[in-house]
Amino acid sequence: MASTVLAAAAALLVLLLAVFAVADAREAWTPAAKMAKAASVPAVIVFGDSTVDTGNNNVIGTTLKSNFPPYGRDLGGVGPTGRFCNGRLPPDFISESLGLPPLVPAYLDPAYGIADFARGVCFASAGTGLDNATAGVLAVIPLWKEVEYFKEYQRRLRRHAGHAAARRIVRDALYIVSIGTNDFLENYFLFVTGRFKQFTVDEFEDFLVAQAADFLTAIHRLGARRVTFAGLSAIGCLPLERTLNIVRGGCIEEYNKVARDYNVKVNAMMSKLRSSLPGLKLAYIPVYEDMLNLINNPSTLGLENVEQGCCATGLFEMGYLCNEKSPLTCPDADKYFFWDSFHPTEKVNRFFANSTLQICLRELLS
Ligand SMILES: *[C@@H]1O[C@H](CO)[C@@H](O)[C@H](O)[C@H]1NC(C)=O
Ligand SMILES: *[C@@H]1O[C@H](CO)[C@@H](O)[C@H](O)[C@H]1NC(C)=O
Numbered sequence: 385m386a387s388t389v390l391a392a393a394a395a396l397l398v399l400l401l402a403v404f405a406v407a408d409a410r411e412a413w414t415p416a417a418k419m420a421k422a423a424s425v426p427a428v429i430v431f432g433d434s435t436v437d438t439g440n441n442n443v444i445g446t447t448l449k450s451n452f453p454p455y456g457r458d459l460g461g462v463g464p465t466g467r468f469c470n471g472r473l474p475p476d477f478i479s480e481s482l483g484l485p486p487l488v489p490a491y492l493d494p495a496y497g498i499a500d501f502a503r504g505v506c507f508a509s510a511g512t513g514l515d516n517a518t519a520g521v522l523a524v525i526p527l528w529k530e531v532e533y534f535k536e537y538q539r540r541l542r543r544h545a546g547h548a549a550a551r552r553i554v555r556d557a558l559y560i561v562s563i564g565t566n567d568f569l570e571n572y573f574l575f576v577t578g579r580f581k582q583f584t585v586d587e588f589e590d591f592l593v594a595q596a597a598d599f600l601t602a603i604h605r606l607g608a609r610r611v612t613f614a615g616l617s618a619i620g621c622l623p624l625e626r627t628l629n630i631v632r633g634g635c636i637e638e639y640n641k642v643a644r645d646y647n648v649k650v651n652a653m654m655s656k657l658r659s660s661l662p663g664l665k666l667a668y669i670p671v672y673e674d675m676l677n678l679i680n681n682p683s684t685l686g687l688e689n690v691e692q693g694c695c696a697t698g699l700f701e702m703g704y705l706c707n708e709k710s711p712l713t714c715p716d717a718d719k720y721f722f723w724d725s726f727h728p729t730e731k732v733n734r735f736f737a738n739s740t741l742q743i744c745l746r747e748l749l750s
Contacts, residue, residue, distance in 0.1 A: 424556060425482045425484070425556060425557065425558045425610075425749065426502075426503065426552065426553045426556050426557060427484065427501075427502060427503050427504045427505070427553050427556075427557040427558075428475055428478055428479040428482065428484060428488055428504040428557065428558050428560060429504070429505055429506075429507075429534075429557045429558070429559050429560070429608070430475045430488055430504075430505070430506040430507060430508050430559075430560045430561075430562075431507050431508055431527070431530050431531075431534075431559070431560070431561045431562075431563070431599075431603070432508040432512070432560070432561055432562035432563040432614075433508060433509065433510060433511065433512050433513065433562065433563050433564075433565065433566055434448075434450075434468045434508075434510030434511065434566075434726070434727060435468075435473070435474075435508075435562045435565070435614075435727070436473055436474065436475050436506065436508045436560060436562045437466065437467070437468070437473075437490070437506065437508040437509055437510045438465065438466065438467055438473060438475070438476070438487065438488050438489065438490045438493075438506040438508070439451065439465050439466030439467065439489075439490035439492075439493050439506075440466070440490045440491060440492045440493070440506065440507070440508060440509050440510075440525060441466055441509055441510045441511070441524060441525075442465075442466040442490070442492075442493070443492045443493070443494070444492070444509070444523075444524065444525065445523055446510075446511065446522050446523045446524045447522060447523075447703070447704065448510050448511040448522045448524060448703050449466065449510075449703060449704070450464065450466055450467065450468045450510070450702075450703060450706070451464045451465060451466040452464050452707060452708070453707070453708045454470065454695060454706070454707070454708060454713055455467065455468065455469065455470070455706070456469075456470065456471070457470045457471075457717070458470045458471040458717060458730055459471050459472065462487070465487075465490075466490065466510075468510060468702065468703075468723070468724065468726070468727040469723050469727055469728070469729065469730055469733060470694065470717045470723050470729055470730050471717075471729070471730025471733070472486070472487065472730055472733060472734075473488075473733050474560070474562075474733050474734075474736045474737040474740060475488045475504075475506065475560050475737075476488055476737075477733065477734050477737035477738070477741075478558070478560065478737050478740060478741055478744075479504050481737070481741055482558065484503050484504050485500075485503060485504055488504040488505065488506045489501065489504065489505060489506065490506050491505050491506060491507050491533055491537065492533075498537075498540045498541060498543075498544040499544065501537060501540070501541070502541060502544060502545060502553060505537060507525075507530040507533045507534060507537075508530065508562070508563075509524045509525035509530065510524060511524040511566055511570065512524045512525055512526060512527060512530075512563065512566060513527070513563060513564065513565075513566040513567035513570070513571060513592075514527060514563055514564055514567050514592045514595040514596050514599070515567045515571060515577075515579065515591070515592060515595060516528065517571060517577040517578075517579060518566050518567050518570060518571040518577070520577070521566075521570050521571060521574075521576055521577065522570070527563065527595070527599055531599070531602050531603065531606075534603065534606060535606065538550060538554060538606065538607070541553060541554070551607065554606070554607035554608065555607055555608075555609050556609070556610070557608070557610065558610050558612070558744060558748065558749075559603065559608050559610060559611040559612065560612050560614075560740070561599075561600075561611065561612065561613045561614065562614040562669075562671075563596075563614075564592065564596075564614075564615075564616050564646070565616060565617065565619055567588075567592050568616075568619060568639065568642060568643075569619055569622070569624075569625070569639075572585070572588055573639070585642055586645070589642070589645060589646045589649055590649065592646065593646070593649045593650055593653050596613070596650065596653065597653050597656075597657060600613065600654075600657055600661075600664075600666070601657070601661065604657075604661045604664050608664075609663050609664060609665060610665050610744075610748040610749065611664065611665065611666050611667070611748075612666075612667045612668075612669050612740060612743070612744060612748070613650070613654060613666065613667070613668060613669065614668075614669040614671050615643075615646075615647040615650055615651075615668060615669060615670055615671055615672055616642075616643035616646050616647055616650075616671070616672060617643065617671045617672055617675045618635065618640050618643060618672050618675045618676050618679070619639045619640065619642070619643050620635040620636035620637060620638065620639030620640040620643070621635040621636075621640065621675070621676075621679060622722070622725065622726055623691060623692050623693050623698055623699060623700075623722050623724075623725040623726070624699075624700055624702070624725040624726055625639060626691060626692075626699075627699045627700050627725070640672075643672055644672065647670075647672055650668070651668055654666050654668055665747065665748045667743050667744060667747040667748050668743075669739070669740050669743060671736065674735070674736060674739050678690065678721060678732065678735065679721065682721065685731065685732070685735055686718065686719070687719060687720065687721050687731075687732075688719040688720070689714075689719060689720045689721065689722075690720075690721040690722075691721075692720075692722065692725075693706075693720065693722040693723055693724040693725045693726075693727075694713060694714040694717045694719075694720040694722065694723050694724075694729060695710065695713050695714075695723060695724045695725075696710035696711065696712055696713055696724075697710075697712055698712075698714075698720075698722070698724075698725065699725060700725050701724055701725055702724035702725050702726045702727065703724075706724045706725075717729045717730065717731070718731045
């Protein structure tokens with residue numbers, strides 16, 4: 385009798401332990417959480433342009449802003465933040481997947497301080513580029529200044545956390561770099577800076593890739609070790625470029641070819657840096673291929689429109705032209721690839737983030 389009760393109690397205990405183990409596996413040990421623990425990423429640190437700017441342009445003297453509705457429409461109670469999206473950007477999703485905050489704060493946002501930035505910080509500025517001249521077009525933060533902010537950040541981090549902890553955060557952080565589109569679309573092909581007279585397209589690609597190499601070398605010298613660098617997307621397929629291609633229709637193939645050629649050069653440059661910069665783990669993010677896959681197979685993500693933006697007519701509006709008064713803004717951004725005429729919707733950003741995370745897991749965090 386007693387032994388039956390004991391056996392039953394033991395069986396119950398085993399059952400309870402199994403139930404708790406399953407619950408634990410579901411909640412605390414999702415693959416991403418496991419990965420974050422294994423890789424122990426203390427922070428996500430972001431450089432680049434509007435594809436990753438979480439709000440720095442709000443506080444600088446540029447006209448290129450997005451801190452008003454309907455931007456941020458699907459960002460829960462948060463609302464517009466200066467992200468060029470209806471919701472979150474890839475670095476936000478990546479940060480959350482690594483067990484870090486769901487929004488990566490902009491370095492210039494006065495609502496945040498060094499305690500926040502110790503777990504993630506964004507130096508990116510919409511409209512900027514690898515070429516200094518690109519940032520000049522719309523008076524945004526040039527890439528060299530993003531690096532200066534990174535240095536200042538490290539000084540603040542040392543005061544906040546101490547030298548050893550600051551060094552560890554900088555070394556183990558995941559760096560996300562996304563830049564280059566504006567060098568072509570806002571600078572070279574708009575004929576606004578003189579670069580089109582100074583360089584052939586081929587030479588300009590080489591110039592940009594050299595700038596990218598200098599930048600990556602600079603952040604490596606400053607302690608960065610786990611770095612992702614995004615290739616150019618299919619820039620000829622952005623809605624604004626499709627609109628400019630009104631006569632022929634469709635994507636501007638000439639621009640897409642430039643993106644492919646530039647990406648080949650970027651890959652070669654990155655291979656060289658991997659073998660010349662000690663301890664650097666550097667992953668290339670194939671945004672071009674990811675984007676064309678989605679444009680060619682929109683139903684895999686439940687997309688119904690991959691040609692126009694959701695905001696306003698979807699043909700040319702972004703920044704101030706995409707506002708609450710613009711008519712025709714679509715009710716459900718999840719059916720669209722593009723939020724405005726230049727930038728993906730949150731749904732597509734989530735997809736890009738996942739793709740980037742898989743690469744990080746294989747190449748940087750293993
Ligand atoms: C870009 O500007 C910075 C700051 O003035 C300067 O140090 C750097 O050499 C410039 N880069 C090029 C390629 O001119
Ligand atoms: C993330 O990407 C992986 C590999 O590409 C895929 O198997 C997985 O289904 C994706 N997850 C989500 C949530 O999209």
